[in-house]
Amino acid sequence: MSRRTASAVLVTAGAMLAATGAASFHDSVPDSFGQVQQAHVPQAPDSEPLNPQSQAPRAPRQQPPSRPPAPHRPQNSARQFPTHLSIPSLDADAPVVPTAVSRDHRLLLPDPSRLGWWAGGATPGANSGTTVLAGHVDTPDGDQGALYALSAIRPDAKVLVRTPTGVRTYRVIALRTYPRQHLPPEVFRRDGPHRLVLITCGGTYSPTTGYARNVVAYAIPDR
Numbered sequence: 423m424s425r426r427t428a429s430a431v432l433v434t435a436g437a438m439l440a441a442t443g444a445a446s447f448h449d450s451v452p453d454s455f456g457q458v459q460q461a462h463v464p465q466a467p468d469s470e471p472l473n474p475q476s477q478a479p480r481a482p483r484q485q486p487p488s489r490p491p492a493p494h495r496p497q498n499s500a501r502q503f504p505t506h507l508s509i510p511s512l513d514a515d516a517p518v519v520p521t522a523v524s525r526d527h528r529l530l531l532p533d534p535s536r537l538g539w540w541a542g543g544a545t546p547g548a549n550s551g552t553t554v555l556a557g558h559v560d561t562p563d564g565d566q567g568a569l570y571a572l573s574a575i576r577p578d579a580k581v582l583v584r585t586p587t588g589v590r591t592y593r594v595i596a597l598r599t600y601p602r603q604h605l606p607p608e609v610f611r612r613d614g615p616h617r618l619v620l621i622t623c624g625g626t627y628s629p630t631t632g633y634a635r636n637v638v639a640y641a642i643p644d645r
Contacts, residue, residue: 458596458608458640502545506584507537507555507568512575516568518555518583534558534567544616546583546590547643551612553583556621569622573597573637581618581641592618592641599624599635609638617642 504518521529521538531538537557544551558567581592600606602623609619618641625635 458598501586502547504539504546504553504555504583504585508582508584509575509579510582511579512571514568514571516557521556529556531556531558534561534565537568540610543610543612546585546618548616550614550616552610552614553616553618554610554621555583555618559622559624567622569620572620572622572639573599573624575639580644581620581639583618591644593644594639594641596640598638598640600638602632602634602636605636605638615642 503520506515506517508515516535516537518537518539519532520541521531522541523529529538529540534557537555540554540556543554546553557569559570559572560567575594575597577594579594581594583590583592602625609621620639620641622637623633623635624637625633627633
């Protein structure tokens with residue numbers, strides 16, 4: 423019997439992003455590599471505890487602690503919105519859909535076979551800012567989700583993001599794991615050189631509190 427559930431996710435500056443993951447595969451913390459460029463991001467206002475909305479009547483996964491950045495309208499054309507992601511080295515292939523922040527400041531992820539694009543961030547190929555794609559790593563029944571193998575990604579792995587006008591290619595430069603309540607605000611930065619960030623969960627699993635860590639891969643345009 424699976425002990426996993428699907429859940430709502432909060433994407434926030436100065437807080438964490440919670441997602442579900444595969445316990446047996448992600449109990450160990452993957453080795454970090456590469457350098458992550460730091461950027462100043464203002465603290466999100468009015469921080470307060472929030473509980474994720476579970477999609478199944480089981481124990482809640484994780485407790486995102488604060489609000490996302492203020493609403494933001496991307497400057498790029500809608501024709502650049504991401505529609506599909508592929509990571510050939512991980513045999514990962516999934517459609518991408520925009521995700522909206524709910525009234526209680528949670529980014530609700532799609533089903534585990536798809537990825538959610540944080541529409542408050544940059545679009546693929548933007549001149550600056552971060553394109554954030556987040557997803558589950560498994561289903562309530564324990565099947566693999568879109569980002570199941572993210573913790574195994576290696577340096578220089580290619581990530582292909584399709585838009586209505588073509589494919590943007592990125593190269594992975596860094597992998598990090600963060601405690602679930604301490605995801606750095608620069609993960610969601612809207613300034614600085616353009617990059618792609620992929621986020622799911624990992625680390626030790628608890629039936630009452632969910633997974634202990636977030637797995638974050640950073641990639642830059644492969645020019």
